[in-house]
Amino acid sequence: MFWIWRLQNATTILKAEIIGLNTQLEMLKSEIAELNTQMEEAIQRLAEYETEPKSKAFAKIIDLLAAAGVPGLILLIAMAVSGFSGAAAITVGLASLGGPAGMLGGVGILITLGVLIAKYGVTDLTTALIRKLLETRSKSQLIQEVDALPSAIPEKFRVKAKSLLESR
Numbered sequence: 001m002f003w004i005w006r007l008q009n010a011t012t013i014l015k016a017e018i019i020g021l022n023t024q025l026e027m028l029k030s031e032i033a034e035l036n037t038q039m040e041e042a043i044q045r046l047a048e049y050e051t052e053p054k055s056k057a058f059a060k061i062i063d064l065l066a067a068a069g070v071p072g073l074i075l076l077i078a079m080a081v082s083g084f085s086g087a088a089a090i091t092v093g094l095a096s097l098g099g100p101a102g103m104l105g106g107v108g109i110l111i112t113l114g115v116l117i118a119k120y121g122v123t124d125l126t127t128a129l130i131r132k133l134l135e136t137r138s139k140s141q142l143i144q145e146v147d148a149l150p151s152a153i154p155e156k157f158r159v160k161a162k163s164l165l166e167s168r
Contacts, residue, residue: 071110071111071113071114072110074097074110074113075090075093075106075110078092078093078094078096078097078106079092079093081093081096082096094106094110097109097110126161126164127164130164130165130168134168139165139166139168143162143165143166146158146162
């Protein structure tokens with residue numbers, strides 16, 4: 001009899017545990033359903049964000065870089081190559097362009113480059129630069145330097161530079 005009573009007691013305890021586990025299971029199912037709903041909403045917001053036009057600040061930055069022309073593109077490339085982001089990228093980009101003169105030298109280089117491009121054009125400047133470089137280096141050395149340029153420089157610019165070198 002004692003054993004029957006203990007089995008009944010154990011059965012009652014197990015039933016209570018099962019009821020508790022079923023309650024927890026239902027709560028977890030409810031939480032999973034809520035998480036699924038939140039994830040679907042987040043995916044929908046992400047899809048909307050990707051299809052909407054970029055922010056006004058982004059458009060303004062692009063307008064400024066476009067107005068700066070080639071010097072703006074050079075600064076953007078210097079920033080990309082720097083490995084930094086934000087203000088640090090601008091600082092490092094300008095400083096690397098400026099060499100020993102630092103950021104002010106970088107600004108000066110970009111301004112000078114903009115004036116020269118406006119006055120003489122990219123083709124004449126490129127041709128003059130190649131002539132000057134060929135005074136101290138061989139064509140093969142310059143072609144190797146063009147090949148070693150960072151990946152941020154588009155391939156069409158490399159091809160153009162090589163064709164200009166090979167035509168000399």
